[in-house]
Amino acid sequence: MGELEHLKAAYGFTKGDWIVPGEKLNTERGIKVVRRWANTQLMNWHIQWRESVDNRGLCLINRMIRTADGDMALLDTKGWLTLHDEVTSLFSYENRERDAAALVAGAAAVGMKMKGTDAxxxxxxxxxxxxxxxxxxxxxxxxxxxIIKKTLTEAVARLGKAETLPAMAEEDLPVMDPFTGLAQGREVYGQLFWTFSGREPEKGFRSMAGFLKEYSGAAGKKGLIVFLDEIDSFEVLSEEHYLEILREALVPWEFIRTADKIEKAGAKNPEKAYLLLEEMYKEWEQSRSFVLAFSEWVDGKREKVAN
Amino acid sequence: MANEQASTLSFSIQEAVWLNRGQEIDSVMSLELEPEIAIEEAEEHVTVKGNLVLTGEYRPGKEVDATQQQRNASLSEQVSFRSIDEVRISEEGHGEIRHPFPIDVTIPRSRISNLDEVYVNVESFDYDLPGNGCIELQADLAITGMRGEFNAPANEDSEENRDEEEEEEEEYVEKVVTEDDLDGDRTFHFEGFRPPEWQQPPQQEAEEVEPAVRSEPAAEEQKISNGTSEKQAWQSPSYEQQEEQQEPLSAVSGNEQPHAYDQASSEEEEEPAEDLYAMRYEEETFGQEEEEEYEEYEEPAEEQPRDENALYLTKVLANNDEGEEFSRLRMCIVQAGESIETIANRYKLQVSHLMRTNNLNEERVEEGQILYIPTRKTSSASS
Structure with a gap:
């Protein structure tokens, strides 16, 4: 039996054609995406993660579609695979901050209970x-x-500022599916559909800080504050979590990433290096305005408590 | 009856420059005051407009009361950091000073015979350090190439004529000092202004010729950070490994390594701890003469829009001098271990030239001594 026939039989589809062989198929129940897992442990973690998030009823997510036998994964000759709905329309966050905030807060809440990984x-x-x-x-x-050497000085200063902030104990940090960007938010039937990445789980808030940074760049300071207020209203994250997010935003990841890329581009390609520096500059500015807006928001929360 | 002679408009400025927090000065190593000025010719007047740019290098002081500062500061003050183009620490760990003093002088066209002879010169300047984060600057400036007009003795002077003259005098020199609109803790103020020497009436009323002083927002240091359009960013993926695809869009194998830096740090080799700056500024690695690099460093052109050129930052940080239009005065503070030869070599000068400029009788300088560095006077202003 071919791969397609096996899939159709296992998932109970009467109709099924490859759109991209081995990756995407069209069925009578919509377009489905195949995800293959080389690492079974990782797959199991993601099954557990998505079920836990889904159980909170926050929004629709790219959970594992169950087979006709009720299994969340299928073993074939090539190994384990899971099947997911494909949604391509992007979610519009404007004026719907609460939906996305519920997902962010909910993911953090689930992450705080997800133990047992080596992350x-x-x-x-x-x-x-x-x-x-x-x-x-x-x-x-x-x-x-x-330019790199001049920036290095400030990158070190940024790191120093990050290190002055109180750090949470390793065991108290949530373990989450890493946020990869605003494009994770999709829309189907007018609802938020969240596409989890399926990457190695991450401990802490690095990617969440990146997500918020991107959000800040897109929505501006005002939009960010609305979003943060919404996240805060779920009372999942406390000040120590927010300071962790701030720490991560301060760490100059973009500097090191750029230096690595410039190294890979090689010395004979200065034009490429200039473009990489420009990208870093933009991201640096995004970090800067996010750190400022976010820290002012935390200051504002402190003032409210003091009053 | 009018008497014409070449003349100079001289005036002094006295300003205080406060550096940002974290830019305290231990000692000043060099200071330079350079006019970056354009001369514009209109029908009835000529405008001398631009900035006197104070640049220099200093040895940053230790952060006094840093802990206390941290304790008192709000979180946002504690964590804010600088934009890349605000970074002013040289590769040797020295702080860089750059501060523009806006100048705007309007001169009636009739007072200038030949525009090509108009120069703005910094005749002298000096500084004082009243506190760690402050530089007080005093400078004498001269605009040359003007035509002096002196009326004949007042035998024919009617009341009307005098009024007209006074009006003319008042509009003769309009010095517009543009208030620095940079950071709130950076201030300077206009304190001194002297009317042109040739115009100082021999009798009285020197003070009456006051410049019109007004403030206007300086575009000079408009932060490029403000340029990010909110809309564009909705589509800009900016963190994590962007090349990785999202799961639902295509099938991917599950062994990505998102924490490359975590791994990098855990694979640290056992190397002796290196001094940060020693490593950072290894000259043999980068083959640069830092001093030269610093001297060539120049700020971005005013109001350059951020998105105009994709290589903005590179240009900003790598810009070289493009034509010096005015003379400039540079001073150097002799550091421990430096001799007149090393300083002359640094500025590519003859020792004798340096001695002559500074009226030195012997080839010996002492730590802390100020030497004036002669610089070329190039072309005159363009209209």
Whole structure:
């Protein structure tokens, strides 16, 4: 029996045609996407994660479609696979902040209960920053090198500021499916449909900080504040969580990522390096305005409590 | 009856520049005051407009009471950081000063015989450090190439004529000081203004020729950070590994490594701890003469729109001098271990030239001594 026939039989489809062989198929119940899992443990974690989030009734999610036998995954000759609905329309966050906020708060709440993974909080040290610069080829374009070295100083300062903020104990950090961007929010039948990434689970708030940063860039400071107020209204996250988010936003991930990319681009491609620096600059500015808006929001919360 | 002679409009400025928090000064290493000024010719008047730009290098002081500052500061003050184009620490760990003093002088066209002879010169300047984060600057400026007009003795002077003259005098020099609209804790104020020497009446009323002083928002340091359009960003993925695809869009294998930096840090090799700055500014690695690089550094052009050029930052940070139009005065504070030869070499000058400029009788300088560095006077202003 071919792969397609096997799938149709297992999931009870009467009609099924490949749109992208092995990846996407059209059925009488809509377009479905196949996800193959090389790591069974990871697959099991995601099954558990999505079921837990789904049980909270926050919004629609890309949960694992059950087979005709009620299983959430299917084993075939190539290994384990899961099947998911495909939704392509992007969710519009404007004036619907509460829907997305419910998902963010709900994911954090589930994450605080998700134990038993080897996930560790991503760590950045000053040495990582220095090493990233050290690795650049010695014949790197002098202008590029000059900018990188000037930025390194401020990147170290950013890291220093992050380190002055109180850190939560490792065991108290949530373990979540990493946020990858605003595009995770899709819309179907007028409702939010959240597409989880399926990546290695992440401990802590690094990707959530990135998500909020992107949100801030898209919605502006006002929009961000509305969104944060909505998240806060679910009373899942406390000040110590918010400070963790702030810590992550302060860590200059974009610097190290750019230095790595410049190294990979090679010294003979300064134009590419200039473009990478421009990208870093934009992201740096996004981080800067987010950190400012977010910290002012936390300050505002503190004032309310004090009064 | 009018008497014509080449003349100079001289005036002094006295300003206080406060550096941002975290930019306290331990000692000043060099200061330079350079006019970045354009001369515009209109039908009835000529405008000398631009900035006197104070640049220099200083050794940052230790953060006094940093803990206390942290304790008193709000969270947002504690965590705010600088934009990349605000970074002013050189690769040797020295702080960089850059502060524009706006200048706007309007001169009646009739007072200028030849526009090509108009120069703005910084004749002298000096500074004081009243507090760690403050530089007090005093400078004498001169606009050359003007035509002096002196009326004959007042035997024919009617009341009307005098009134007209006074009016003319008042509009003769309009000095517009544009208030610095940078950070709230950076201030300077206009304190001193002297009417043109040639116009100072021999008798009295020197004070009456007051410049019109008004404030206007300076566009100079408009932060490019404000330029991000809110709409565009809705579509800009900006964090995590962007090249990875979303699960529902295509099938992917499950062994991504999202925490590359975590791994990097856990795979740290056992290397001796290195001094940050020592590593950061390894000259042999980067083959740059930092001093030169610093001197060539120049700020972005005013009001350059952020999205105009994709390589904005690169240009901003890598810009070289493009034609010096005015003379400038530069000073250097002798550091420990420096000799007149090292300083002359640094500025590519002859020792004798340096000695002459500074009226030195012997080839010996001491730490802390101020040396004036002669610089070229190039072309005159363009209209």
């Amino acid at each position: 560790k909080r991503p760590v950045m040290t000053e040495k990582c920053l220095l090493d990233a610069v050290k690795k650049l080829p010695s014949d790197t374009d002098p202008v590029v090198m000059s």
